Amino acid sequence: MDLLSKLNDSNYSITTEEGLEEEERSLNESVDSISTIGKNKNLLKNEKNSIKQKQPHSVQKKKKDKSLHRFYKPPHFIKNVETQRILSILWGILTILASGTLYGFSIISNEIRDKLEYSQTDIGLAISIGDVGMYIGLTVGFFFDLFGPFFTNGLATIFYVIGCMGVWAIVKGYITSSVYLLSFFLFIIGQSSYGSFTACVVANVHNYSIKHRGKISGVLVGMFALSAGVFGVIYKLFFKTNLEGYLLFIAILLSIVSFIATYIVRLVKIEGVEEPEIFDETNENEDNEQQKKQQNEAYQSDDDINEKQKYIISKDEESNLNGSGNGIITNGNNNNTNNNISNNDKTKLLGEGSSSSSSSLSSSPSNSNLSSHLNSIDTSNPNFLDGKRDVSGLKLLKMVEFWGLWIIYFFAGGCSIMFLNNIAIMAESLREPDSTQSNLVIVFSIGNLIGRVGMGFLSDLISKKVSRFWCVVLSSLIITLTHLVCAFELKPIFYPATLFTGIGYGGIVSIMVLLATFRFGPRRFGLNFGFLALSSASGALIFSTFSSKVYDRLSENSIDGQCYGNHCFVLSFIISFSVNLLSIIIAINFIKF
Template sequence: MVKTQVNRWLIMATGMLMMTVAGTIYLYPDYATALRGQLNFSIAESARIGTLLNLGAWMTVIGGIFYDRFGPLRTGLIGAVTTFVGYFLMFLAAQERIIHTWIAVGFYAFIMGQGSGWMYCVALNTSVQNFPARNRGKIVGLLACCFGLCSGIFTRLHAGFFSESDGSNGGDIAPFLFFLAVTTGGLGLAYTFFQQILTETTVTQKPAEARRVAAAYAIALAVATYIAASSISAAFSSHDDSRPLAVGLIVLVFSLLLLPVGSGPWLRFGRQAQYTRLADDHEHHAADTHKLPPSINVTATSNAPTKTHYTLLEAVTSLDFWLIFLVLFFGVGAGICIVNNLPEIVISRLPPSEAGRVIASSDVPHSKDSSTLVALFSVFNTCGRLLSGYLSDAFAHRISRLGFLVMGSLLMGAVQVYFMFTSIDGMYGAVVLLGIAYGSFFCLVPALVSEAFGMATFGATFGLQGLAPAAGSEVFGTAIAGRLADSYANHAHLTVITKSGDKVIHCIGAECFRYSLLCTAGGCLIGAGLALWMAYRQRRGTANTLKLHAS
């Protein structure tokens, strides 16, 4: 049959753009306070909605299996439509047109999260298979960084075009939710048509490929820098220039479409077979492996049989799979605990004199800090993904990805302690480290999974790993942090009256989150220990799957 073949760099560019609309799960803290005020949710109930949102986004095993079977087009179409439906239901709930209990809203958020996860699966899996193993860390880093940038992008769009629905002043959040439904669903649908696994790849010279990868890095860093600068400007400037800054950001984001310029025809028409999975890049890996120094080439000393592809069942029944799962559970769960509760953590650090007061939402001290911190988290979440992707490739002969995973877990644990004792002003530095640590997980783990278990069932295998952040979010963010904050709010709280007359209770005092952060810090230490054990098993050649890669 005659079929259009898409330029590999156009696939990459639209995949990165797809990620910029798929990552709105990290945007939840930006509108959670407004939604909570409109629908009278408690802190724990609001946290549970965030947990269900994360559960939907990371429980992508069904999407992964579907992708492995039917390819990117059908998977992306379902993801885009599902995202639209989820946000549209949340929009109706915010207007109280449909059932709007926290359970119902959490279900709508779960639907939206599922769509987000399916689009993530399409963008990541497709480009990973279209590029050689030598650049896998960088490619994963670029795609993952755009997923992380998404919340920063939409935070600035929220501030620029929907200031009246800003959560800090108690406005109506429904118009912004409708905007999210249309943009994420519509753009996701458009980008899907350019996602294609190439059954025949043209060999690209390394210098030319390296230049384009460097250009993609430059654009991603430019977007991150722009978001950081505009967020800081909005927080500390009395002049409102949010709208022109938002327009400039849109132009900058779409400059990613310049990536394929000069790389040949964007579309080719010709005969092409049905959807066929590319073989794993083991040829590239084999070519690279024999070049490793003897002290690093663990394949030569391992007694375990060499295997380049694992079935889903073989992957799930391996020890390495569950060790990676637990590292994600502790590390990412700790990060989500802070991200989803960030507005409440900011308010909890207000002076004790604020306890017992009843104030209007427009008079809440440090009201702009929450949105600014969410945007900065997005920026440095991006930097963490880019940095870990670049460094794990550049130092592959000296430090394995597992070594970087140990460092990411330790940094995440240090961040939990930092948040336990810092002031509101100090949170700016804490969020920088939080973003870097958090982002590193979502670059390192996809690359680890692809290398450990092969590409044959990568979508399903990584989809199962996505359950770990969702479980960590529920345990740390809701069951521990949300309930403790509600409990301490009975002793000291600030009552905020929204524009619609609703009352929102906020916990005041460092105790509100101190003990939950202590729990997450301990979890990160356990995660670091597990990653270190994996690195030790890998070096000794006793790991069943990770034995192929340098440590």
């Protein structure tokens, strides 16, 4: 029986003086013990608070700046940031408008084929390699992620000079007319186009708030689509009989525009334009490890005292938590479990961790911000993942969603570029006038522009009600139905078919740019979209080469070595219809994400 129980017990009495003194000493020791426990509690609490206050500062020192504003920006002669933002987007529009010239290469493909005495397969291969260069963004995209828009536009300028001057020199006869050398120079032009496109789109899109980025992105990628039409008109009006002069004009213009973009196109810090909060498990784990390390170092310095303090406090808390207190703790644990289930599901959707990592969110105090962030996500919004991820590298390649988009872009983008690359030979096969091919390239560009800008606005318009994947479905559906009709009769609908193929292609490109930014994060957009755009480049190469092979095979029995009639392209259109129908099915299955 302890002292307090004895004092409360009415049957217990002190009968001797020695007993009284003994009880008094015991009472004093108990009071001292209780005082010591209180002091130790306060000491431990103060020590923990001190560690917590020091931790964020030390952790922040080791964190690198991962925002897009970390990139180098040359001094600007205009100090007003709003004016800088306006100049950036205006020159970005001009730069992208100039950088899509490879789209219009089919205008001069027949002239180059005849001048250099290539076969249709040869010129088709060269154009397809150029398309690969324009869409294989792993190289230039990774370069942008490392160095930003200034150096990326600088690299694009160098590539424009090499590539455009190389093509001009081949056509002029200054260097050998090897089809592989022409392919190499077109590939270099494609790489420069991708560099300019990435630098101008990423910089300008992130100069505006997330609710306007679909529209900004649509306008910018629309300029890329319009490029072929603009330069088609320029060639038709001023360079119809001067192929070498047109190529030299392209080389000079693109180099100058891209060089000026290195100075004007930039990321501008605007008040009120903030990036959405991104779930980054890697950073959280680094913070947790750092905090644990500091805690261990702090407690190891006075190990014996801490052990005694922990023992005293645990005993004191154990005696005070009997009865109803245990029920409270149990209820609290149940609540935490429920929260973990919810956060676990969200963590899996964010694509950044496992159940084991997410289960520790509420158990570790250092994860309280992350846990509250997960709880704040409104899953009722069909696009609630927009801007919440920061995924790249191996994690990106392990995501089913990424490969779904990759396959869709492979089919839709590849078949659309196949159509564009074959416009000249289709017009010739259908015995259309010589002006038809340049007219059709302009029509394709207009459709491409409508698709890119329209899908950007549409995605923002429907984003609060339905999934953005419906835009993928719509774009693929346009291509599917158009090419199904073309397989049966192309000549009467040549112009409308070109227009709708351009609309479908423009829409798929626009929504892929948006999804790469929103679903995987802006920090590594260059590399991520480079992986994604590789599918379109691969599709263009495979489908265009296949179509050219079929054409050459059907031309073997012809007197003049050419194939005439709709049957020259029936097989190509049937395959395009089939694979794009598969794209629609894949996109519908991904709407749940």
